[in-house]
Amino acid sequence: MKKLITAGVIVVVLLGLLVLMGPFYIVQEGYQTLVVRFGQIMRVDTDAGLKLKTPFIDNIVTYPKKVMSWDGEAQRIPTKENQFIWVDATARWKISDPIKFYESISTMEGAFGKLDDVIDSAVRTVVSSNFLREAVRNSNNIMKSTSKETFETGDSEGSDYLRQLTQTDASYDVIEKGRRSISQDMLDMARQLTPEYGIEILDVVPRQIRYSDELTESIYNRMIKERNQIAQAFRSFGEGKKAEWLGKLENEQRSVLSKAYEQAETVKGAADATATKTYAEAYGRDRSFFDFWRAIESYRTTMPNFTKTLSTKMDYFDYLYSPKGR
DSSP, rough: HHHHHHHHHHHHHHHHHHHTTTOOOOOTTEEEEEEETTTTTEEESSSSSEOOTTTTTTEEEEEEEEEEEEEEOOOOEEEEOOOOEEEEEEEEEEESSHHOOOOOTTSSSHHHHHHHHHHHHHHHHHHHOOHHHHHHSSSSSGGGGGOOOOOOOHHHHHHHHHHHHHHOOOOOOSSSSSSHOOOOHHHHHHHSGGGGEEEEEEEEEEEEEEHHHHHHHHHHHHHHHHHHHHHHHHEEEEEEHHHHHHHHHHHHHHHHHHHHHHHHHHHHHHHHHHHHHHHHHHHOOOOOHHHHHHHHHHHHHHHGGGGGSSSSGGGGGHHHTTTTOO
């Protein structure tokens, strides 16, 4: 009896140890596993749930079954016209054949390293074989755009003048492929190299394309030149308006001065006529007194300006030095 109890205890302990050593394993949702025995793949489990393995000798390798993302480093790539741009690409991929993946790469770190080589090479090859316009534009719809920058000055003539100076019909090169087609070329090229690794690339997309520093400076200079052209148009328009208003002001000034001069001459003529008439009447009444008065008025005006008098024996000084006053 004791031997039976002892044997039962041993069996229970062995079963407990067997359970503890892990004859079961769980495949999580979104993952797939390989059962590897002494380096040989025994089976592949792709369905989620509780699975059975041989303890001690079976090794479980787990890989994601879901779609994963790959983000590469930005690359400085020359286009077909030798314009350098920075291209930052991203891709989606998945493990399509876990057996090939295990045999060729084995680890996820190795997979990302392999994708770096394959996708970066595809991106560089495709971008360098196409023009810049193919990488940054996706259609020719921009050539159909009719929107234009407008300038309002308060009068239709001035607005039309500014539009004529600052707006020109922009010309754009026609694209033959476009950004979507280039992305498809990258995908097709990368897909040719990955099936042997058990990897399927779902898409490759340039996430960001930006100009290099020297190209950016050139574009900024062109934008500055265009803005300066518009600013100069405004300055020219303003200078023209200024000259126009100054001309009107000068004409009005001459007109006012001419009219004022005419009125002044009229008043002056009337005053001179009145004075002449008064002088004539006074001269007719007493000519000697009139001559005396005119001589005194002349002395009052001219004498203060004399610095020296050389002689007073002249008719001009008769009223000044003659004892009789004449």
